[in-house]
Amino acid sequence: MKKVLIVNASKRKKGNSYALERRFAELLDGKAEVSVFRIGEKDVRFCLACDGCKRKHEPNCVQKDDFTALIPEIDSCDAMLILSPVHWDNFPAQLRAFLDRTYSFMDFTQPDFSMAGRKDKKLAGYFCAGFGPVDVYTNMVETNLKSFATAGFRDYKAHVAGNANVPGSVMDKPDDLKAAEDMAAWLIA
């Protein structure tokens, strides 16, 4: 069975990302080994930019926090799914911190700058936005997802659900629910 790591980047427990987390868990039930990392409940510190990780040639970090503990799972999963709100036209700060910490996979001695153990992993980003332009946000999400290539995620898909400011309202939108179904199927294909 494929291993799927769900990263929930929302702080709103009654919000859209948490509702989608439950929906994706249902969609993947019995079809994948799913684990969930809720950034808002974890200790994910900022990247120190100390380059301590560059002393080794396997993913590592000198900090002792929940991100460092997650590194082996990020490295060995088959796919990662990010569920997140859009904040100020971009990744929310907690997800930006998570992305920054994937610097622990960067290796300047490698031609592709990556010390990831696996470089064939899939990455999906499902974002919810309150008011903003879905096409612009989809571009923003795709641009940011590309940065996870260093951690070995080279194949990615993005979806942005717009007009979803009301907590849980994404669950009333058939097109966005269909996008979740398609994304779940793609993650384990």
Ligand SMILES: Cc1cc2nc3c(=O)[nH]c(=O)nc-3n(C[C@H](O)[C@H](O)[C@H](O)COP(=O)(O)O)c2cc1C
């Ligand atoms: C600090 C903050 C900034 C936000 N910035 C934007 C924004 O720039 N554009 C937008 O469309 N919605 C914005 N929103 C609304 C959220 O994207 C929207 O409510 C989303 O559905 C929240 O997802 P969640 O319930 O999973 O946390 C913002 C919300 C917060 C709290």
